[in-house]
Amino acid sequence: xxxxxxxxxxxxxxxxxxxxxxxxxxxxxxxxxxxxxxxxxxxxxxxxxxxxxxxxxxxxxxxxxxxxxxxxxxxxxxxxxxxxxxxxxxxxxxxxxxxxxxxxxxxxxxxxxxxxxxxxxxxxxxxxxxxxxxxxxxxxxxxxxxxxxxxxxxxxxxxxxxxxxxxxxxxxxxxxxxxxxxxxxxxxxxxxxxxxxxxxxxxxxxxxxxxxxxxxxxxxxxxxxxxxxxxxxxxxxxxxxxxxxxxxxxxxxxxxxxxxxxxxxxxxxxxxxxxxxxxxxxxxxxxxxxxxxxxxxxxxxxxxxxxxxxxxxxxxxxxxxxxxxxxx
Numbered sequence: 001x002x003x004x005x006x007x008x009x010x011x012x013x014x015x016x017x018x019x020x021x022x023x024x025x026x027x028x029x030x031x032x033x034x035x036x037x038x039x040x041x042x043x044x045x046x047x048x049x050x051x052x053x054x055x056x057x058x059x060x061x062x063x064x065x066x067x068x069x070x071x072x073x074x075x076x077x078x079x080x081x082x083x084x085x086x087x088x089x090x091x092x093x094x095x096x097x098x099x100x101x102x103x104x105x106x107x108x109x110x111x112x113x114x115x116x117x118x119x120x121x122x123x124x125x126x127x128x129x130x131x132x133x134x135x136x137x138x139x140x141x142x143x144x145x146x147x148x149x150x151x152x153x154x155x156x157x158x159x160x161x162x163x164x165x166x167x168x169x170x171x172x173x174x175x176x177x178x179x180x181x182x183x184x185x186x187x188x189x190x191x192x193x194x195x196x197x198x199x200x201x202x203x204x205x206x207x208x209x210x211x212x213x214x215x216x217x218x219x220x221x222x223x224x225x226x227x228x229x230x231x232x233x234x235x236x237x238x239x240x241x242x243x244x245x246x247x248x249x250x251x252x253x254x255x256x257x258x259x260x261x262x263x264x265x266x267x268x269x270x271x272x273x274x275x276x277x278x279x280x281x282x283x284x285x286x287x288x289x290x291x292x293x294x295x296x297x298x299x300x301x302x303x304x305x306x307x308x309x310x311x312x313x314x315x316x317x318x319x320x321x322x323x324x325x326x327x328x
Contacts, residue, residue, distance in 0.1 A: 024049075046078075059273065065261075066149040067092070073266055074103040080269075080277060085204075086110055086260030086309040088151045090235035093312045097158055097234050104267040106315035108274065109281065111261040111290055112300060114307035116206045116241045117155050118184070118255065119221040120213045122199040130221055134165045139174035142167070142200040143189055146181040155236070155256060156202050159223065162230045184209045190216070204258045210245045220253045231256055237309055260308040271317035278321035299327050 031045070045063035050056065062069045062081035069081035070092040083089055095102035121127045125138065133140055145152045160166055167177045176198075180189050184203035192198045193216050201218070203209065213220060220241060223231075228238040239257035243250035265274055281288075286295035302322040304310040314322070322328040 065151065066147075067098075067151055067154055068149050070099075070103055070105065070264075073105060073264060076266060079273065080108065080263060080265050082111075082261055082263045084151055084261050085113070085115065085258045086262050086311065087236045087257065088154060089262045089264055090309075090311040091154070094235045098154065105264050105312065106267050106269075106318070107310055107312045108263045108265055108278065108315055108318045109298070109301045110263065110308040110310050112297065112305065112307040113259055113261050113291055114207070115204050115258040116239055116253075116255050117152075117159075117204055117258045118202070118206045118209060118213075118241065118253075119159075119223075120184075120201045120209070120218040121221060122193075123217045123219050125199055128219070128221065129224065130160070130163045131224070133170070134163055137173040139176075140170055140200050141176045141178070141198045142170070142202055143178045143180045143184075143192060143198045144202050146179045148179065152202075152204055155204075155258070158231065158234060158236070159227065159256070162227045185212045193218075206241055206258075207245060210241075210250075211247055214246050214248065214250075220255070222254045223256065225254075228254060228256075235311065237311075257309060259306070260310070262310070262312070264312070265315055265318075267315070269315060269317075271320075274315050274317035275321050278318050278325075282321075282325055298322075298325075302327050 028047070044065070047061045047063075048057040048059070049061075050058045059080075060078045062072065062078050064081055065084035067083060067088050069078065069083055070089065072078040073081050074092075089105065089107070091097045092099050092103045093105050119130060121140070125140070127133060127138060127140070132138065144156065157166070171177060178192065178198055180192065182188050183205050184201045185205065185208045189201065190212060193201070201209075201213075206220075210220070212218075223238075232238060237257035239255060239259075241253040241255050243252045265277075281296070282298060285298055288296055290296055301308060302314065302318070319328065
């Protein structure tokens with residue numbers, strides 16, 4: 001229709017997105033398409049939201065796998081973030097390991113992802129325990145994750161410290177530490193094994209790595225009960241790496257759990273914001289890809305489970321939403 005001034009007016013204009021919202025949605029939706037798995041499927045995101053004309057960004061959300069996100073949320077530099085795996089959040093919440101004091105963090109949800117920590121060495125080394133490395137001052141040549149801020153380094157450093165040595169000690173004994181890009185089963189790291197440049201890989205993603213380990217005559221080292229007790233005091237979970245993951249029968253290996261991708265916030269985050277965040281996640285659960293087919297299983301993501309450990313309390317508003325929505 002035309003107004004009195006002859007300007008065309010859309011009767012549904014109030015239902016149409018405002019220009020600023022359109023521009024924001026363009027960026028968000030385009031990025032969602034861009035981050036579909038391609039050559040490099042491991043990507044992180046920082047999303048900031050504010051009202052048009054506001055001086056400061058109202059909310060910042062991080063899609064990350066790094067423990068640095070824990071500090072950012074604790075300092076109120078970010079409002080919501082993720083980390084991999086759940087044990088990292090628990091250690092920070094307890095104020096253990098590298099965290100000098102408990103961080104004021106609360107869980108919102110946890111994405112299921114079953115995994116374990118693995119210490120794989122060539123059988124030719126004769127090493128059957130990390131204790132042997134220290135006792136023999138063995139010059140082990142280890143490949144670890146090239147991403148220096150990944151949680152895998154927190155786990156490995158804490159375990160080695162429990163055994164009484166570090167990567168610096170290992171290098172002092174004539175060994176070497178190689179920071180290599182990619183997952184432990186990827187060819188760029190396997191090539192180093194085949195060329196004899198390394199004789200150990202310390203990493204996660206054991207569900208896909210154990211076949212590589214068997215093919216290259218590597219053994220997964222068990223963690224002794226006393227070490228596992230120390231790790232549990234920090235906030236890590238002990239677990240058994242199932243022998244049935246190997247192509248041929250193997251014994252279960254006692255190690256640390258590396259499961260779950262928790263989403264968390266500050267303990268004093270506004271209730272309305274966290275409630276709306278949960279509502280938004282619920283509304284889009286069918287559009288968020290995860291490791292299994294189908295929508296995100298929110299009915300298990302708000303409670304403790306084997307593949308989604310949850311040892312940190314839920315934010316009160318998150319708990320309220322999950323109850324209101326029928327998931328708790």
